[in-house]
Amino acid sequence: MSTTKKLAGTALAVALGVGTLAACGDGDAKGKDGAVSGTPKTKQVTLVTHDSFASTPAVLKAFEKETGYTVKVLKSGDAGTALNQEILTKGSPRGDVFFGVDNTLLSRALDNGLFTPYEAKGLAEVPEQYRLDKAEHRVTPVDSGDICVNYDKKYFADKKLAPPQTLDDLAKPAYKDLLVVENAATSSPGLGFLLATVGKYGDQGWEEYWGKLKANGVEVVDGWEQAYNERFSGSAGGKKAKGDRPLVVSYASSPPVEVLYAEPQPKDAPTGVATGTCFRQTEFAGLLKGAKNEAGGKALLDFMIGKKFQEDMPLTMFVNPVVKGAALPELFTRHGVVVAKPETVAPDRIAKNREQWVKAWTALVLK
Amino acid sequence: MTARAGDGAQSRAAGTGVRATAARLALMALPLAFFGLFFAYPVAAIVGRGFDTDAGWEPGRIGEVLGRPDIAGVLWFTTWQALASTALTLVIALPGAYVFARFDFPGKQLLRAVVTVPFVLPTVVVGSAFLALVGRGGLLDELWGVRLDTSVWAILLAHVFFNYAVVVRTVGGLWAQLDPRQEEAARVLGASRFGAWRRVTLPALGPAVAAAALMVFLFTFSSFGVVQILGGPAYATLEVEVYRQTAQLLDLPTAAVLTMVQFAAVGLILAVHAATVRRRETALRLVDPALTARRVHGAGQRALLGGVLLTVAVLIVLPLGVLVERSFDTPAGYGAAYYRALQDEGAGGGTFLVPPLEAIGNSLEYALAATGIALVVGGLAAAALTRRAGPLVRGFDALLMLPLGVSAVTVGFGFLITLDEPPLDLRTSWILVPLAQALVGVPFVVRTMLPVLRAVDGRLREAAAVLGASPLRAWREVDLPLVRRALLVAAGFAFAVSLGEFGATVFIARPDRPTLPVAVARLLGRAGELNYGQAMALSTILMGVCAVSLLVLERLRPERSSGEF
Numbered sequence: 001m002s003t004t005k006k007l008a009g010t011a012l013a014v015a016l017g018v019g020t021l022a023a024c025g026d027g028d029a030k031g032k033d034g035a036v037s038g039t040p041k042t043k044q045v046t047l048v049t050h051d052s053f054a055s056t057p058a059v060l061k062a063f064e065k066e067t068g069y070t071v072k073v074l075k076s077g078d079a080g081t082a083l084n085q086e087i088l089t090k091g092s093p094r095g096d097v098f099f100g101v102d103n104t105l106l107s108r109a110l111d112n113g114l115f116t117p118y119e120a121k122g123l124a125e126v127p128e129q130y131r132l133d134k135a136e137h138r139v140t141p142v143d144s145g146d147i148c149v150n151y152d153k154k155y156f157a158d159k160k161l162a163p164p165q166t167l168d169d170l171a172k173p174a175y176k177d178l179l180v181v182e183n184a185a186t187s188s189p190g191l192g193f194l195l196a197t198v199g200k201y202g203d204q205g206w207e208e209y210w211g212k213l214k215a216n217g218v219e220v221v222d223g224w225e226q227a228y229n230e231r232f233s234g235s236a237g238g239k240k241a242k243g244d245r246p247l248v249v250s251y252a253s254s255p256p257v258e259v260l261y262a263e264p265q266p267k268d269a270p271t272g273v274a275t276g277t278c279f280r281q282t283e284f285a286g287l288l289k290g291a292k293n294e295a296g297g298k299a300l301l302d303f304m305i306g307k308k309f310q311e312d313m314p315l316t317m318f319v320n321p322v323v324k325g326a327a328l329p330e331l332f333t334r335h336g337v338v339v340a341k342p343e344t345v346a347p348d349r350i351a352k353n354r355e356q357w358v359k360a361w362t363a364l365v366l367k
Numbered sequence: 368m369t370a371r372a373g374d375g376a377q378s379r380a381a382g383t384g385v386r387a388t389a390a391r392l393a394l395m396a397l398p399l400a401f402f403g404l405f406f407a408y409p410v411a412a413i414v415g416r417g418f419d420t421d422a423g424w425e426p427g428r429i430g431e432v433l434g435r436p437d438i439a440g441v442l443w444f445t446t447w448q449a450l451a452s453t454a455l456t457l458v459i460a461l462p463g464a465y466v467f468a469r470f471d472f473p474g475k476q477l478l479r480a481v482v483t484v485p486f487v488l489p490t491v492v493v494g495s496a497f498l499a500l501v502g503r504g505g506l507l508d509e510l511w512g513v514r515l516d517t518s519v520w521a522i523l524l525a526h527v528f529f530n531y532a533v534v535v536r537t538v539g540g541l542w543a544q545l546d547p548r549q550e551e552a553a554r555v556l557g558a559s560r561f562g563a564w565r566r567v568t569l570p571a572l573g574p575a576v577a578a579a580a581l582m583v584f585l586f587t588f589s590s591f592g593v594v595q596i597l598g599g600p601a602y603a604t605l606e607v608e609v610y611r612q613t614a615q616l617l618d619l620p621t622a623a624v625l626t627m628v629q630f631a632a633v634g635l636i637l638a639v640h641a642a643t644v645r646r647r648e649t650a651l652r653l654v655d656p657a658l659t660a661r662r663v664h665g666a667g668q669r670a671l672l673g674g675v676l677l678t679v680a681v682l683i684v685l686p687l688g689v690l691v692e693r694s695f696d697t698p699a700g701y702g703a704a705y706y707r708a709l710q711d712e713g714a715g716g717g718t719f720l721v722p723p724l725e726a727i728g729n730s731l732e733y734a735l736a737a738t739g740i741a742l743v744v745g746g747l748a749a750a751a752l753t754r755r756a757g758p759l760v761r762g763f764d765a766l767l768m769l770p771l772g773v774s775a776v777t778v779g780f781g782f783l784i785t786l787d788e789p790p791l792d793l794r795t796s797w798i799l800v801p802l803a804q805a806l807v808g809v810p811f812v813v814r815t816m817l818p819v820l821r822a823v824d825g826r827l828r829e830a831a832a833v834l835g836a837s838p839l840r841a842w843r844e845v846d847l848p849l850v851r852r853a854l855l856v857a858a859g860f861a862f863a864v865s866l867g868e869f870g871a872t873v874f875i876a877r878p879d880r881p882t883l884p885v886a887v888a889r890l891l892g893r894a895g896e897l898n899y900g901q902a903m904a905l906s907t908i909l910m911g912v913c914a915v916s917l918l919v920l921e922r923l924r925p926e927r928s929s930g931e932f
Binding site for chain 2: 046051052074076077080081084085087088089092094095108183185186220221222224225226228229230235236237240241242250251254257258260261262263318355366
């Protein structure tokens with residue numbers, strides 16, 4: 001009998017030793033988060049967001065200086081996962097502000113009553129087209145971006161073929177077996193592209209269009225990472241992975257990003273954007289119901305549509321500012337494109353039909 | 368093995384038996400509390416939320432969901448691919464188990480560590496590298512024009528890649544300890560070579576093969592990353608479907624039904640596994656593996672060794688090598704530019720707020736904490752399970768294995784809705800990450816410690832007591848030296864597994880202190896050459912850290928362990 005006890009003792013002793021080591025490491029971690037016990041909680045504001053959130057540390061420091069609040073950022077998975085986690089914890093949120101719900105999922109957030117209405121200071125500077133909840137101000141528009149087909153410039157130059165520009169082009173025989181898209185059921189750009197086709201061809205026409213795309217050899221993969229980094233021939237990752245699809249559903253901002261993260265930076269982006277294939281995505285932030293620090297949350301929302309944060313976003317999250325007069329970095333003005341006429345679908349229409357569209361799309365394209 | 372601690376216990380007085388039971392319950396208290404609080408409760412809560420709809424409890428949904436053709440397809444695919452993967456793994460890895468058990472060759476320890484690296488690496492890292500083997504322009508494509516990247520073969524081969532070590536370690540570990548003289552004796556008595564193998568070695572090995580097969584079946588049945596990355600949208604296992612239904616669609620009722628199905632299946636696998644493990648523990652004549660391994664001689668043996676080495680090179684070293692190669696392959700030629708960029712605070716364009724290199728420190732800290740938790744919980748559990756016992760305790764044994772077969776998203780989302788009240792408002796606490804990692808680490812600790820603990824001869828301790836040693840001294844002089852190595856091996860495994868753990872870590876919101884796998888995933892999620900290169904560099908570092916801890920384990924391997932991993 002004593003055997004067991006002693007063996008347990010051994011385990012405990014070693015474990016405690018290891019545990020102590022780990023605890024040492026943890027000490028300074030807490031310091032970094034700024035959650036030093038004893039400091040009143042209201043001095044910290046917690047931003048819950050998705051994994052793609054990014055910000056220059058200096059910008060968050062500036063917020064600290066202006067308002068006295070430190071920001072704690074909690075990332076929890078991709079955009080859909082992060083939102084679903086918020087819905088699950090409704091009423092007892094993990095933070096004060098949620099950022100990252102876009103117009104394709106907005107209805108899900110609003111129907112679940114996640115947010116406390118708040119009209120952020122400076123909202124007047126945001127053009128009306130982005131203010132999708134202007135009656136109640138439950139969410140504040142923060143950024144926008146376009147989901148578009150990107151093309152590999154070199155491929156089309158070598159083939160002496162003009163790259164496609166519109167959705168119609170993609171179904172033409174000249175572009176057979178060239179396009180890779182993401183699964184609309186699991187990927188946010190995948191869903192955006194499906195919505196672009198719904199916006200363009202309507203309730204009746206989109207299924208027929210996808211039938212043509214399928215006949216034209218469209219490939220579907222699960223996520224943006226596989227599509228862009230593995231299958232697309234124009235990206236840095238895709239070149240190494242010997243990707244052989246010169247057309248991919250990505251973002252209008254992807255070409256400037258390819259330039260930014262190349263060394264040395266090339267004069268021209270290796271990829272281009274088919275501007276007639278775009279769907280406009282707008283991302284929102286909102287004050288969570290049950291937030292522990294409402295005042296801090298409001299200050300953070302104000303800050304997010306302020307110039308500093310807005311002008312930082314292009315080079316950290318590769319999205320466009322929504323505030324009038326926010327300057328775009330040279331990289332964007334030089335290598336980016338202006339999408340004059342993106343496809344749009346009204347949020348309530350998306351809300352009503354999203355699941356049915358995705359189901360029909362899955363049955364049509366994947367089966 | 369004739370003398371076991373358990374045998375002595377049976378002859379003791381009944382009063383001691385009661386006390387032993389009480390002690391066992393005391394030892395089980397902490398592991399039970401741990402599993403109750405951080406596994407059973409969260410999982411039950413999220414499943415319960417699925418069944419508890421607006422219309423009240425609807426258990427009738429089970430039939431409805433299972434009747435859907437797409438769900439039936441998922442069930443069918445999950446089962447057959449797991450069966451096929453298991454068979455393929457056995458066919459490819461059993462010769463390896465034999466070679467590692469019976470042959471002595473230079474670099475054996477290193478190679479044993481290398482084949483284990485995939486097992487502890489996150490699939491997100493390896494999936495893409497595996498494409499370099501079977502995908503477009505991959506080795507198979509260049510040699511024979513064979514491309515498997517969109518076929519089910521890629522999934523099956525990747526499963527072999529990940530589980531090769533399970534078979535080599537489980538079966539090979541035992542094989543090395545079987546006395547070859549028994550087979551030789553049978554041959555002297557007139558049996559043919561095959562006949563001797565079939566009648567002597569195979570029966571002894573059988574239960575180990577079955578145990579390994581069941582573990583591989585369990586891992587492939589609940590496969591997630593491999594199927595998602597290599598299979599594409601056309602293929603889904605139960606685990607992938609649970610993830611889609613929960614995280615993407617928030618269709619909790621469907622997810623709940625699928626989770627229940629997976630529970631039932633995994634429970635069944637574990638029950639069969641527990642039975643085979645018990646059979647394996649029947650007395651076998653084991654010897655020091657160092658005595659059974661021989662130098663290779665003869666053309667046949669050389670061919671076998673060569674074949675195994677080639678398999679390992681193509682199937683395991685090559686995909687890992689591709690990662691390393693890509694991490695140095697910069698536009699300016701081979702160089703360490705991506706590694707240097709990792710120290711840069713601005714790397715990843717502010718996605719980290721810290722230099723990505725700090726992810727290494729984070730990972731090490733989390734993994735150490737997880738190892739500590741896993742050792743305490745697993746050590747206590749193993750101690751409680753040391754004596755043979757009734758079905759209740761065996762059930763506890765199986766319970767500890769359950770997290771290996773339950774979707775990380777189920778656990779992670781369960782945490783969200785259960786750990787939200789003080790004093791257990793842990794949802795945003797750093798401790799949640801090591802807790803989730805420890806859930807995966809505990810089974811490894813138990814499986815490593817248990818055989819060694821069971822082999823400690825109680826009479827040694829009694830002898831020490833007779834000679835006047837205090838209980839503490841007896842523990843220090845007898846128990847500690849015997850189990851120390853096993854404990855270190857268990858610690859190393861828990862550490863390596865925690866380091867590579869990706870699933871639950873992703874679903875847990877945490878202050879921005881990314882672990883290595885999370886940082887890799889985040890870099891891969893951004894366009895651009897530098898991000899991709901840095902993801903490869905971080906993957907290589909992760910691989911290196913895993914390989915080093917496994918290599919240290921090799922040095923510490925207990926001489927007489929019949930542990931499973």
